[in-house]
Amino acid sequence: MTNSTSITAAPGLPFIDVVREFDAPVQAVFRAHVQPDLFARWSGPRGLRMEQVELDPTAGGKWRYAFRAAGDQPFSFFGVFHAVERDALIVQTFEFNLAPGQVGLSTTTFTDLQGRARLALHEVYPSVAARDAALASGMEHGIVEGYERLDELLA
Amino acid sequence: MIDQGDGCQSTDEEAALDRAFLALADPIRRAMVARLARGDATVNELAAPFAITKQAVSKHIQVLQHAGLVTRSRDAQRRPVHLDPAALERLTAWIDRYRLIAEDRFRQLDALLAALPPPTTPDPPHHEHTEHAPHTEHAQHQEHQEHQEYQEHQVQQQQEEHKA
Secondary structure, X not given: OOOOEEEEOOOOOOEEEEEEEEOOOHHHHHHHHHOHHHXXXXXXXXXXOOEEEEEOOOOOOEEEEEEEEOOOEEEEEEEEEEXXXXXXXXXXXXXXXXXXXXXXXXXXEEEEEOOEXXXXXXXXXXXXXXXXXXXXXXXXXXXXXXXXHHHHHHO | OOOOOOOOOOHHHHHHHHHHHHHHOOHHHHHHHHHHOOOOEOHHHXXXXXXXXXXXXXXXXXXXXXXXXXXXXXXXXXXXXXXXXXXXXXXXXXXXXXXXXXXXHHHHHHHHHHHOOOOOOOOOOOOHHHHOOOOOHHHHHHHHHHHHHHHHHHHHHHHHHHHO
C-alpha cells in the first residue's frame, strides 16, 4: 500500500504544503535529503539525470543541483541551508537559475513515527504568481513526453 | 486545497486549458513564465538567459500569448511581455497533476529507502533477529508484501534508467 501525499495550495497565498509518510525510519528519510548520491537517486524527475549535486547541510552551507533538458539548456536549483537539525528539520532558501532573484524559503520537518516517518514540507514563494508558476511547472515530470510530441507538431 | 472543479467545463474552456498546459509543457516557456512572475520583461530580457535565437524566443512568446498566459502592450515602444496571473491561477486548480508528480517523486524515495540498510544498525550483528521483538505472522506477511512492492519499483526504475 503506497502512502498518499497531501498537497495544499490555497488560492491567493504564496505557499505550498506537502505532507507524506514513509515506511522507513526517520533517520533514513533525513539521510536521503542531505546525502548527495542518495538525493540524486530519488529527487529528480524520471528520465532526467540530475548532475552536479552539491549539498552542505549545515547552517550557512550551500546546495545546488542541475538538469539538462531541451537542447542542452541547463536548469539548476540552488540556495543556502539556514538551519539543519539532524533527523528533524531543514530550513533552506531555494532559487531557479532562470528566474534570478526570486528566492523562496522551504521548511522540511521530519517526524519519527516509531519506525515510520512523516515528512512535512512548507514552501514560501516571493509572490502568489511565483507560487502558481511553480505549481504549473510541476507537470513537467509526469506528462511532458506526451505533450512534447504535440509541441513538435505545432512548432 | 484547491478544488479540481465540478467537471462541467465547456469545450471552449477545456480547449483553453489544453493550450495553456501545452504551452507550459516546454521547459523554456516555463522558465519564461517563472521570470515573468517577477515582473514584465522585454523580448530581449526574456532571451538573455537562453542559448537560443531571438526568433525562437519570439515563437515561444507567441505560444504563451496564444495560450492566454501572457499579453503584450500595443502602445509602449518596448512592448513588454506581461504575465496574466489569473490565467495561471486557473491552471493551478488542476492541482492533481502536481500531486501526481509529487507522488512519483516520493515513490522513488520509497524505493530508495527500501534499498537502504537500516541507519540505526550500521553494522548489523549476526544475531540481530534475537534482538527484535518477535513478529506476528501477519506483520511478517505484510512486510514481505511491501518488500516485494519496493523491489518492483526498483526494477521499474532501473528499466527506465536504461531507456533514458
